[in-house]
Amino acid sequence: MDAIIIGAGFGGLCAAIxxxxxxxxxxxxxxxxxxxxxxxxDNTYPGACCDVPSRLYSYxxxxxxxxxxxxxxxxxxxxxxxxxxxxxxxRDRFRFNTEVARAxxxxxxxxxxxxxxxxxxxSAPVLVSGLGQLNRPSFANIPGRETxxxxxxxxxxxxxxxxxxxxxxxxxxxxxSAIQYIPELVKTAGKVVVFQRTPNxxxxxxxxxxxxxxRALFAAFPVIDRVLRWVIWKAMxxxxxxxxxxxxxxxxxxxxxxxxxxxxxxxxxxxxxxxPDYPIGCKRVLVSDDYYQAMVQPNVELVTEDVKAITPAxxxxxxxxxxxxxVLVFGTGFxxxxxxxxxxxxxxxxxxMDDAWKDGAEAYYGVTVAGFPNLFLLYGPNTNLGxxxxxxxxxxxxxxxxxxxxxxxxxxxxxxxxxxxxQARFNTRLQSDLQDTAWAGACSSWYKTASGKIxxxxxxxxxxxxxxxxxxxxxxxxxx
Numbered sequence: 001m002d003a004i005i006i007g008a009g010f011g012g013l014c015a016a017i018x019x020x021x022x023x024x025x026x027x028x029x030x031x032x033x034x035x036x037x038x039x040x041x042d043n044t045y046p047g048a049c050c051d052v053p054s055r056l057y058s059y060x061x062x063x064x065x066x067x068x069x070x071x072x073x074x075x076x077x078x079x080x081x082x083x084x085x086x087x088x089x090x091r092d093r094f095r096f097n098t099e100v101a102r103a104x105x106x107x108x109x110x111x112x113x114x115x116x117x118x119x120x121x122x123s124a125p126v127l128v129s130g131l132g133q134l135n136r137p138s139f140a141n142i143p144g145r146e147t148x149x150x151x152x153x154x155x156x157x158x159x160x161x162x163x164x165x166x167x168x169x170x171x172x173x174x175x176x177s178a179i180q181y182i183p184e185l186v187k188t189a190g191k192v193v194v195f196q197r198t199p200n201x202x203x204x205x206x207x208x209x210x211x212x213x214x215r216a217l218f219a220a221f222p223v224i225d226r227v228l229r230w231v232i233w234k235a236m237x238x239x240x241x242x243x244x245x246x247x248x249x250x251x252x253x254x255x256x257x258x259x260x261x262x263x264x265x266x267x268x269x270x271x272x273x274x275x276p277d278y279p280i281g282c283k284r285v286l287v288s289d290d291y292y293q294a295m296v297q298p299n300v301e302l303v304t305e306d307v308k309a310i311t312p313a314x315x316x317x318x319x320x321x322x323x324x325x326x327v328l329v330f331g332t333g334f335x336x337x338x339x340x341x342x343x344x345x346x347x348x349x350x351x352x353m354d355d356a357w358k359d360g361a362e363a364y365y366g367v368t369v370a371g372f373p374n375l376f377l378l379y380g381p382n383t384n385l386g387x388x389x390x391x392x393x394x395x396x397x398x399x400x401x402x403x404x405x406x407x408x409x410x411x412x413x414x415x416x417x418x419x420x421x422x423q424a425r426f427n428t429r430l431q432s433d434l435q436d437t438a439w440a441g442a443c444s445s446w447y448k449t450a451s452g453k454i455x456x457x458x459x460x461x462x463x464x465x466x467x468x469x470x471x472x473x474x475x476x477x478x479x480x
Contacts (some may be wrong), residue, residue, distance in 0.1 A: 001123065002124060003127070004114050004128070006130060007031060008029055008036045008130070009130055009135075010034070011038075011379050013130075015029075015401065016029050016093050018398045022402045031097075034366045035082075036082055039132070040081065043074055045155050046180075047183060049207075051205070054070060055229045055232055056069060056233055057389050058391065059395065060395060065218030068215075069208065071207045092477070100117070101116060111124060111125075111127055111322075126405065128378065128401060136334055137335075137343075139330055140330075142309065143171070144309040146315075155178065155405060168193065169328040170327070171195065172195045172329070172330050173331035175286070175331055175333060179291040180429065181294075182194060183330070192301070193303060194322055199274045199276045200276060200284070201254070201275065201285045202287070203287055204288070207257045222383065237463055240386075240461040242387070244437055244438070245438055252278075252436065258275075267296065270356070271297065274292070274295065279443075281437070283445045284386065284445070302430070304318035305321060315328070336395075337379060339377070345375070347369075348372070351372075355365075360453040365397075365426065365465075366382050368421065369378060370473065374417075383465075384447070392462045392466065394435040395461065413480055416472075416479045416480075430459050433460065439454050439457050474480055
């Protein structure tokens with residue numbers, strides 16, 4: 001076997017396609033769920049859709065002229081992934097309902113041994129993690145959750161079997177997922193109580209349907225589709241300047257958000273509750289055409305007191321008030337800083353990834369980690385974006401993996417490991433660059449650890465990253 005890939009999201013699928021095309025076709029993709037999709041398999045809540053334009057939230061080598069909207073919904077994105085898997089002939093490389101428990105590097109054999117939760121083991125010289133950053137739901141350690149007597153669930157595990165008509169639905173959290181499902185809940189629930197810890201900047205999505213004529217044009221003339229994709233990419237990459245502290249672009253971007261809030265929320269008290277007090281970009285900037293419009297509806301209540309506990313009947317807040325709810329939805333995000341958990345990964349000399357990352361996850365360009373030969377991470381540390389499509393980063397990373405494996409093959413070598421000093425040098429520069437960005441601002445976010453280390457986001461635009469990832473700098477590696 002040439003490679004073992006973990007995860008059947010955009011990263012794992014891209015890796016399977018490109019490794020197969022490069023001749024490393026003896027591979028398997030291990031997926032704990034029952035189908036392809038990753039985050040788009042898990043997140044099926046009402047209104048779930050992408051906040052990156054469809055033309056850019058797709059592979060550059062598999063354009064889709066048939067997107068029905070400027071911003072696609074979860075079902076259409078997942079179907080795109082199924083179609084791509086079939087088109088490129090990798091569907092048979094996936095093993096579903098197959099969960100990985102641990103992976104261990106065998107230096108003598110030059111192999112990774114992967115142990116499944118079933119006890120079965122598989123071995124290959126290369127291990128690729130496509131687990132990403134947003135796959136393990138977090139409940140924010142709110143006490144009393146198990147005592148609630150009504151129905152409750154995390155937004156990434158939506159219970160579609162519960163009829164919400166006429167019920168009081170408590171929504172804990174007002175982040176990227178919540179602003180998509182709250183407008184849908186408002187249409188059916190009797191009352192929606194939104195528990196907001198921190199307000200977010202929201203800018204309009206400007207979504208619209210793609211007409212049949214437009215779709216036919218894209219299908220007949222793919223060059224138009226590709227040019228439009230390039231224009232969208234370039235425009236979004238230029239927006240990175242808005243995430244640098246003190247720039248005119250940041251000031252202008254904040255004005256867009258504040259003008260949108262003022263135009264849609266007339267009540268000054270409600271508007272004040274929805275106004276952030278931190279630099280734009282410090283937390284994820286949200287995009288929506290209907291969130292503020294939903295928040296002004298008469299059946300919506302916004303609670304800004306801290307949630308202290310879940311009670312059998314609802315939610316108790318910091319002011320001592322109890323808010324009765326029939327249903328609770330936790331839009332409380334994901335465990336984002338423990339990138340490979342709950343996998344136990346051991347590299348050279350038994351080094352565990354937990355020990356290697358005890359001070360916060362870090363990698364060399366987010367892909368390779370010192371002490372872990374032939375382990376490649378997709379959407380790993382410091383490769384998240386606040387301004388563009390993560391698919392661009394994934395494609396660059398997969399291309400880097402392919403070039404690394406070609407280099408090994410050309411040299412008759414078995415393994416490569418990034419040098420500790422190269423990784424340290426890269427991360428010192430990266431963290432220094434990040435201090436000039438909004439993500440270093442005085443707010444809490446999923447971009448950084450409790451100690452304040454920014455472990456999730458890339459420090460520049462995608463063009464810079466893509467250029468750096470075209471070829472591995474082998475002098476930064478031990479090749480043997």
